[in-house]
Amino acid sequence: MTSVVVMHWFRKGLRLHDNPGLLQALSLARYGTENDDGKRNAKNGGEGGGVGGRIYPVYVVDPNCYQLLKCSVNRARFLLECVKDLDNSLRERGSRLYVAIGDPVEILPRLWDEWKVTHLTHEADETGEPYAVERDEAIRVAASKAGVEVLACPSETLRPLGNVPGGYVANVGGMAINVPSTMSSFQQLLSRIDRGNIPPPLDAPNEIDFQEGGRDANYDDKYLPLEHPWEIPWPRGYSREEIGPVWNRVDCLDSSLSPIAKGGETIALRRLQLTVTARPDWTASFEKPMTSCTEVSSPSTTALSPYLSLGCLSPRTAWHAVADATKRAQAKTNRSKPPVSLHGQLLWRDFNNLMAHSANIQHPGSWGRMTNPYCREVPWSSDPKLLLAWKGGRTGYPWIDACMAQLRTQGWIHHLGRHSVACFLTRGDLWQSWEVGADHFEGQLLDADYALNSFNWLWLSCSGFFYQYFRCYSPVTFQKKNDPNGNYIRRWVPELANLPAKYIYEPWTANVGILNAAGVRLGANYPRPIVDHAVVSKENMSKMSLAYKEHNDRQAATKNNGRKATPLGSAASQPKKKVKKQTKIV
DNA sequence: CAGATGTTGTCCCT
DNA sequence: AGGGACAACATCTG
Numbered sequence: 001m002t003s004v005v006v007m008h009w010f011r012k013g014l015r016l017h018d019n020p021g022l023l024q025a026l027s028l029a030r031y032g033t034e035n036d037d038g039k040r041n042a043k044n045g046g047e048g049g050g051v052g053g054r055i056y057p058v059y060v061v062d063p064n065c066y067q068l069l070k071c072s073v074n075r076a077r078f079l080l081e082c083v084k085d086l087d088n089s090l091r092e093r094g095s096r097l098y099v100a101i102g103d104p105v106e107i108l109p110r111l112w113d114e115w116k117v118t119h120l121t122h123e124a125d126e127t128g129e130p131y132a133v134e135r136d137e138a139i140r141v142a143a144s145k146a147g148v149e150v151l152a153c154p155s156e157t158l159r160p161l162g163n164v165p166g167g168y169v170a171n172v173g174g175m176a177i178n179v180p181s182t183m184s185s186f187q188q189l190l191s192r193i194d195r196g197n198i199p200p201p202l203d204a205p206n207e208i209d210f211q212e213g214g215r216d217a218n219y220d221d222k223y224l225p226l227e228h229p230w231e232i233p234w235p236r237g238y239s240r241e242e243i244g245p246v247w248n249r250v251d252c253l254d255s256s257l258s259p260i261a262k263g264g265e266t267i268a269l270r271r272l273q274l275t276v277t278a279r280p281d282w283t284a285s286f287e288k289p290m291t292s293c294t295e296v297s298s299p300s301t302t303a304l305s306p307y308l309s310l311g312c313l314s315p316r317t318a319w320h321a322v323a324d325a326t327k328r329a330q331a332k333t334n335r336s337k338p339p340v341s342l343h344g345q346l347l348w349r350d351f352n353n354l355m356a357h358s359a360n361i362q363h364p365g366s367w368g369r370m371t372n373p374y375c376r377e378v379p380w381s382s383d384p385k386l387l388l389a390w391k392g393g394r395t396g397y398p399w400i401d402a403c404m405a406q407l408r409t410q411g412w413i414h415h416l417g418r419h420s421v422a423c424f425l426t427r428g429d430l431w432q433s434w435e436v437g438a439d440h441f442e443g444q445l446l447d448a449d450y451a452l453n454s455f456n457w458l459w460l461s462c463s464g465f466f467y468q469y470f471r472c473y474s475p476v477t478f479q480k481k482n483d484p485n486g487n488y489i490r491r492w493v494p495e496l497a498n499l500p501a502k503y504i505y506e507p508w509t510a511n512v513g514i515l516n517a518a519g520v521r522l523g524a525n526y527p528r529p530i531v532d533h534a535v536v537s538k539e540n541m542s543k544m545s546l547a548y549k550e551h552n553d554r555q556a557a558t559k560n561n562g563r564k565a566t567p568l569g570s571a572a573s574q575p576k577k578k579v580k581k582q583t584k585i586v
Numbered sequence: 587c588a589g590a591t592g593t594t595g596t597c598c599c600t
Numbered sequence: 601a602g603g604g605a606c607a608a609c610a611t612c613t614g
Contacts, residue, residue, distance in 0.1 A: 462609080470609075471609090545609090
């Protein structure tokens with residue numbers, strides 16, 4: 001009898017619950033066959049005795065992957081906590097995680113050979129993130145050479161993104177469907193698939209599922225580098241000497257200071273329980289724009305995003321937790337609706353993923369760049385001094401600087417805080433490209449996500465999906481109403497903590513006596529504003545207007561030269577655009 | 587083609 | 601607190 005040896009390769013999807021790839025691996029190891037519909041658990045997935053197969057759950061700490069390439073210390077810590085938690089959960093079930101460091105394209109084939117692997121399962125990467133595409137293709141080629149069968153299962157989103165049954169762009173009768181480019185058309189598309197029902201999450205496998213082919217005693221002492229995290233080559237730019245102290249410092253962080261307690265599936269499910277399941281009325285009536293971005297002690301939202309971005313939490317598990325809690329809410333409680341409801345937040349996530357998927361099908365690898373087909377060309381400047389001031393929270397606008405300080409310290413800020421700083425860097429004030437802002441967020445955010453990060457930067461910079469550039473956030477007044485005393489600023493910019501409330505958002509308007517009394521020395525321990533918002537925001541609106549005109553002219557010229565083929569029939573494939581109308585004079 | 591709509595603006599008025 | 605002007609974007613709907 002040929003024995004089946006399955007490797008389940010964790011990349012994202014760092015969870016046991018609702019993990020179809022893992023269940024397929026278990027089914028193969030126990031019964032030698034795939035779980036036919038991918039919907040039943042491995043324990044129910046077949047008849048008769050097992051085939052004596054074995055399963056090796058594997059994680060490769062890959063310094064070049066999206067999750068580690070640009071990561072801050074905070075983010076590396078969070079990722080490793082997720083991996084450790086996964087190992088703990090597998091050990092509770094009689095298995096374990098085998099962890100290696102380096103390039104999966106070199107490491108995995110060695111392990112296939114060593115372990116006589118016959119099947120490889122992993123979560124499919126559907127957005128077309130360039131590094132993942134290249135890596136997975138190389139793995140597919142190597143697996144084919146090695147005679148290893150590969151099974152990639154979609155489980156990152158509520159529904160698969162691609163052209164598969166139940167997916168958002170599934171071919172219907174051989175006709176490619178139009179990919180929506182607005183949230184409302186996305187919602188309509190979703191409502192047409194199985195009447196908007198979201199498939200229920202799959203249960204986590206239990207100890208019985210792992211009873212055959214659990215641990216391999218021969219390798220118990222191998223692949224345990226997590227005991228020595230300082231050997232991990234992160235983050236980029238730190239010398240080996242620095243990495244030890246960095247790790248120690250991270251371990252000493254008071255995690256209660258952070259809205260994100262700790263990484264890992266266990267904490268993710270507990271946080272879902274505490275924020276959603278235990279609060280039916282809050283969940284049912286949740287409206288994103290009504291939540292506060294100036295909370296000092298704990299987030300006003302669920303702050304589940306870091307767990308979703310690494311796949312510690314399944315979006316379908318979250319969806320059904322919200323649905324169940326909403327059912328239990330009191331009758332008199334107002335039920336909010338997408339896009340502002342909690343379900344709406346998960347829909348945004350899928351919509352963003354679908355847009356990344358679509359952009360990368362049209363122009364591979366373009367999503368994170370200005371060449372993105374959904375991105376308008378705007379002639380941004382490039383000023384390293386301005387960029388550095390923004391990154392370091394030294395813009396002289398306390399609200400902006402406070403947000404950047406929270407980002408740097410906790411790796412998380414409220415969505416509206418992100419709006420403020422992203423608008424400020426791009427179309428609002430500094431006129432720097434959204435790409436450099438996205439790049440910085442990618443490094444700093446615990447919840448950095450390939451699809452969501454670029455989508456939001458396109459949106460805020462009015463380069464794509466959102467175009468009302470005349471709606472501009474003020475770095476002074478936006479939060480004055482919500483936090484008149486400036487408690488958030490006092491928390492994150494301690495240099496300003498003693499200023500009277502009247503001046504906390506605009507220290508440059510205070511006289512020297514007041515500043516001295518508060519210990520503020522403008523230009524010394526706190527900068528003067530690097531730009532005059534009233535002036536530059538007006539100038540920038542004119543620049544945006546011009547950039548849009550030029551965009552429309554280019555579109556019109558393209559139309560005259562004939563249609564450009566685009567495979568998905570998206571908005572980008574319908575060049576139309578009359579020349580902009582003259583403004584009517586009344 | 588006109589009119590409605592778009593997750594979360596600001597300022598000033600009553 | 602609620603509403604309109606601001607100056608006026610793109611996309612979708614009928």
